[in-house]
Amino acid sequence: MSALASIRISDNQIEIVNQLLLPHTTEWLKIDTIDQAHNAIKTMKIRGAPAIGSLAGLTFAQHIARALTADPTPDFLSSPEALKGHVTPLLDHLFTARPTAVNLGAATRLLARTLQAGIDAGKDTRAIGADLVAAGKSVAEEDVGRNKAMGRLGGEWLSEFAKKAGGSGEGLNVLTVCNTGSLATSGYGTALGLITYLHETGKLGRAYYTQTAPYHQGSRLTALELKTLQIPSTMIVDTMVGSLFQHFPIHGVAVGADRIARNGDTANKIGTYNSAVLAARHGIPFIVVAPITTVDLDIESGASIPIEHRPPIEACIVRGALYPPSRDAQGNKEQAAVMITPEGLDGIYNPSFDVTPAELITAIVTEKGVAVKGIDGKFDLSPIV
Numbered sequence: 001m002s003a004l005a006s007i008r009i010s011d012n013q014i015e016i017v018n019q020l021l022l023p024h025t026t027e028w029l030k031i032d033t034i035d036q037a038h039n040a041i042k043t044m045k046i047r048g049a050p051a052i053g054s055l056a057g058l059t060f061a062q063h064i065a066r067a068l069t070a071d072p073t074p075d076f077l078s079s080p081e082a083l084k085g086h087v088t089p090l091l092d093h094l095f096t097a098r099p100t101a102v103n104l105g106a107a108t109r110l111l112a113r114t115l116q117a118g119i120d121a122g123k124d125t126r127a128i129g130a131d132l133v134a135a136g137k138s139v140a141e142e143d144v145g146r147n148k149a150m151g152r153l154g155g156e157w158l159s160e161f162a163k164k165a166g167g168s169g170e171g172l173n174v175l176t177v178c179n180t181g182s183l184a185t186s187g188y189g190t191a192l193g194l195i196t197y198l199h200e201t202g203k204l205g206r207a208y209y210t211q212t213a214p215y216h217q218g219s220r221l222t223a224l225e226l227k228t229l230q231i232p233s234t235m236i237v238d239t240m241v242g243s244l245f246q247h248f249p250i251h252g253v254a255v256g257a258d259r260i261a262r263n264g265d266t267a268n269k270i271g272t273y274n275s276a277v278l279a280a281r282h283g284i285p286f287i288v289v290a291p292i293t294t295v296d297l298d299i300e301s302g303a304s305i306p307i308e309h310r311p312p313i314e315a316c317i318v319r320g321a322l323y324p325p326s327r328d329a330q331g332n333k334e335q336a337a338v339m340i341t342p343e344g345l346d347g348i349y350n351p352s353f354d355v356t357p358a359e360l361i362t363a364i365v366t367e368k369g370v371a372v373k374g375i376d377g378k379f380d381l382s383p384i385v
């Protein structure tokens, strides 16, 4: 079975799969403008740290590429200063779509740096424009190869860990949170890549995944990916992690990351911290799997990671695609939302991410290697970034 995709480009047209409608409806949305990309990211039509960085880079590249071939030439290409005046607010706008995943800021900062470098080097506007197109595309050239590398490194590490604990290193049961598969990346996935690798090498017993309320990335997206890949799996409700650990042999928890601080503190989907606390209580290794680009060496600890709070209403509804799919009066496919609270609650706490302290993390895996804590109890991430 082929894996799912979040972004596709055909005839120079960017399209994203509307992840709000999955799993029952596959709707491809055209992305033509920076504002459409901003909106798609903010409203979670596309999500997952690498995927949102990729969409930002590609849309920006598309915007500049179209301007370079437009007739008449847009005014903002009249001088490098005019280009800067045009581009800077667009990058600022894209950056504000979601704050926690480092990838979005990294993409907009790369583009701003590329622009300034071109100006400082005295390049003409068209040359700077070409540099911007290349830089925007490069953000999305995140290759499947790096995800496969971290899946293999993390999978082998977990298998060895299980052997040292007296097991066979096979039949491994692994819990994951949220969705970190091909819908969140360019393919194969990060934590879900580790699970896929174990499955491909005959070392997986079963994958377990939380529903991941309130957006249900687990029950809608991870469920779909695991089903598509025919990986044996069991869904649990978020509140069942403790019960799972009490009643089933779970050999590891593998999660992705939106941002990893220099000390190893990791921001990831809300609920990740809960599973880390419970994993520590049960002596289960807790593994963070993420590309090097998710490590933010500018941030010393998780205390400096900005945490996105989603609109309160999103915690008051259960969302999902209508089944069977239906259309509204304008012919748009609809998303079902069922209110599960009384109207007008005034106290709703709805952070989209939490920070798992490095203390609770057993290993951090990137495409370059696996970091574990030293005898001082601290991570040294330098060998894996």
Ligand code: MRU
Pocket: 047, 048, 049, 050, 101, 177, 178, 179, 180, 181, 184, 185, 189, 190, 191, 217, 255, 256, 257, 258, 268, 269, 270, 352
């Ligand atoms: O709010 P989301 O769905 O964008 O959150 C996604 C996550 O938290 C993922 O675990 C993370 O981005 C890593 S995706 C490889």
